[in-house]
Amino acid sequence: MAVTKLPQDVKAALQKAHREEVNETARVQLETMLKNIKLAEKYNVPICQDTGVIIFYIKAGAQAKGLDKIESALRNATKKATKVIPLRPNAVDPFTQKNTGDNTGRFIPYVNWEITTGDTIEITAFPKGGGSENVCQVGMITPGEGVKGLKKFVIDAVIKAGAKPCPPTIVGVAVGGGADISMKLAKMALLRPLDQPNPNSDLAKIESELYEAANSTGIGPMGLGGKCTVLGVNIEYAHRHPASFPVAVAFQCWAARRATARIYADGRVEYLTHVMK
Amino acid sequence: MAVFKLTTPLSEEDIRKLKVNDVLYLSGTIITARDAAHKKILELFQQGKPIPVDLQGLAVFHCGPIMKKENDKWVVVAAGPTTSTRMDQFEDELIKDFKVRVVIGKGGMGKRTTDAMQKYGAVYGAFTGGAGVLAAKGVKSVKTVEWLQDLGMPEALWVFEVEEFGPLTIAIDSHGNNLFEEVGKKAEKSRAKIYASLGYS
Numbered sequence: 001m002a003v004t005k006l007p008q009d010v011k012a013a014l015q016k017a018h019r020e021e022v023n024e025t026a027r028v029q030l031e032t033m034l035k036n037i038k039l040a041e042k043y044n045v046p047i048c049q050d051t052g053v054i055i056f057y058i059k060a061g062a063q064a065k066g067l068d069k070i071e072s073a074l075r076n077a078t079k080k081a082t083k084v085i086p087l088r089p090n091a092v093d094p095f096t097q098k099n100t101g102d103n104t105g106r107f108i109p110y111v112n113w114e115i116t117t118g119d120t121i122e123i124t125a126f127p128k129g130g131g132s133e134n135v136c137q138v139g140m141i142t143p144g145e146g147v148k149g150l151k152k153f154v155i156d157a158v159i160k161a162g163a164k165p166c167p168p169t170i171v172g173v174a175v176g177g178g179a180d181i182s183m184k185l186a187k188m189a190l191l192r193p194l195d196q197p198n199p200n201s202d203l204a205k206i207e208s209e210l211y212e213a214a215n216s217t218g219i220g221p222m223g224l225g226g227k228c229t230v231l232g233v234n235i236e237y238a239h240r241h242p243a244s245f246p247v248a249v250a251f252q253c254w255a256a257r258r259a260t261a262r263i264y265a266d267g268r269v270e271y272l273t274h275v276m277k
Numbered sequence: 278m279a280v281f282k283l284t285t286p287l288s289e290e291d292i293r294k295l296k297v298n299d300v301l302y303l304s305g306t307i308i309t310a311r312d313a314a315h316k317k318i319l320e321l322f323q324q325g326k327p328i329p330v331d332l333q334g335l336a337v338f339h340c341g342p343i344m345k346k347e348n349d350k351w352v353v354v355a356a357g358p359t360t361s362t363r364m365d366q367f368e369d370e371l372i373k374d375f376k377v378r379v380v381i382g383k384g385g386m387g388k389r390t391t392d393a394m395q396k397y398g399a400v401y402g403a404f405t406g407g408a409g410v411l412a413a414k415g416v417k418s419v420k421t422v423e424w425l426q427d428l429g430m431p432e433a434l435w436v437f438e439v440e441e442f443g444p445l446t447i448a449i450d451s452h453g454n455n456l457f458e459e460v461g462k463k464a465e466k467s468r469a470k471i472y473a474s475l476g477y478s
Contacts (some may be wrong), residue, residue, distance in 0.1 A: 036408035048407040049355035167405035217464040256405040
């Protein structure tokens with residue numbers, strides 16, 4: 001499901017972009033995207049051939065049972081999905097260049113853990129393609145440049161990325177923590193639905209400012225020109241070291257695939273991102 | 278924006294009619310090739326050895342598809358384009374030595390490829406990135422696959438028979454126009470104004 005169906009908020013954002021687009025070439029691109037989404041749903045096949053490196057985010061209740069078995073279960077699930085759906089084998093050893101053929105390997109699939117209260121387990125599958133991953137950026141700007149510097153960093157990243165991350169993209173922005181934490185948060189920010197505003201109103205304001213700014217670059221869908229370059233900008237942050245101002249920008253292509261399942265103690269499963277028929 | 282429907286093998290004359298922003302639907306034989314297949318084709322050419330498919334007038338698709346075997350026959354599951362800039366280091370040679378007429382991919386290509394397209398008569402057709410199912414539906418049959426054992430599924434050279442494969446937006450034509458470059462220049466120009474609007478000077 002994570003690779004074959006887009007969440008409703010992403011579909012709605014693409015439809016809105018199509019309604020508002022005036023550039024003819026951009027309209028062709030958006031129409032093609034919408035057509036492709038429908039076909040993938042109809043035939044139950046991956047929207048895009050790049051089904052990514054498989055990453056999971058888990059919110060595990062401390063009282064939930066069997067937490068020690070989750071990682072091996074996800075590994076087996078990844079192998080099974082690779083065969084059955086099928087997914088493209090995307091796990092390559094960086095030194096021997098050998099592809100394992102089943103999307104598993106050292107640290108892959110990667111699991112991000114968060115321990116919460118209660119006894120439910122929430123698992124999000126986040127299959128993200130290589131094109132949008134290749135233009136992610138981390139920078140250590142000076143605290144003196146601050147928020148203004150952050151905004152510049154984001155716009156520079158959008159212009160530099162151009163057509164590469166398959167726009168219109170979702171832009172995950174994070175600041176603070178450290179070099180590693182900022183990128184981790186920027187990627188996590190991509191999971192927030194587009195119709196869910198930032199709970200912090202000051203950050204929501206910066207998000208809409210950056211959204212307008214990115215959409216005035218004229219890069220457009222697939223970088224062929226047009227109004228819609230980004231579908232949304234999501235900001236996350238952590239407190240920072242007084243001497244550091246780490247900033248990170250993560251891109252998500254228009255085929256923004258994510259799926260979350262909540263597993264209850266009695267075995268019941270609820271899908272939070274998708275309506276099950 | 279004119280719409281063209283053409284069938285491979287294509288002649289130089291066919292190609293010269295196409296201008297940036299035109300839309301092309303392609304039928305006939307096309308091949309997929311990514312980094313490794315490009316490298317291998319050029320290595321064989323330099324050694325004076327034949328390559329398995331005659332590329333004259335055909336289209337090269339930058340794509341690493343998901344394929345599935347059904348009743349001993351290969352079927353395309355999803356086959357959207359990959360980022361073309363990685364192939365910039367090879368493509369001018371392919372256009373020059375093999376008379377490839379259409380390059381299909383996403384993200385555009387650089388000056389070296391644009392110059393070769395102008396000189397020898399070829400175009401770049403941008404296929405919507407991520408539209409892997411639509412692309413798969415345009416493939417009528419898989420004629421053959423080469424180098425599958427060596428290169429693996431995404432990097433192998435797949436030979437497809439396609440029907441009205443597209444829409445391909447002509448983003449580099451054979452007259453020296455490069456739509457991605459134009460858009461990039463405009464974005465570059467907008468930079469100062471955007472900085473100012475964000476209070477950065």
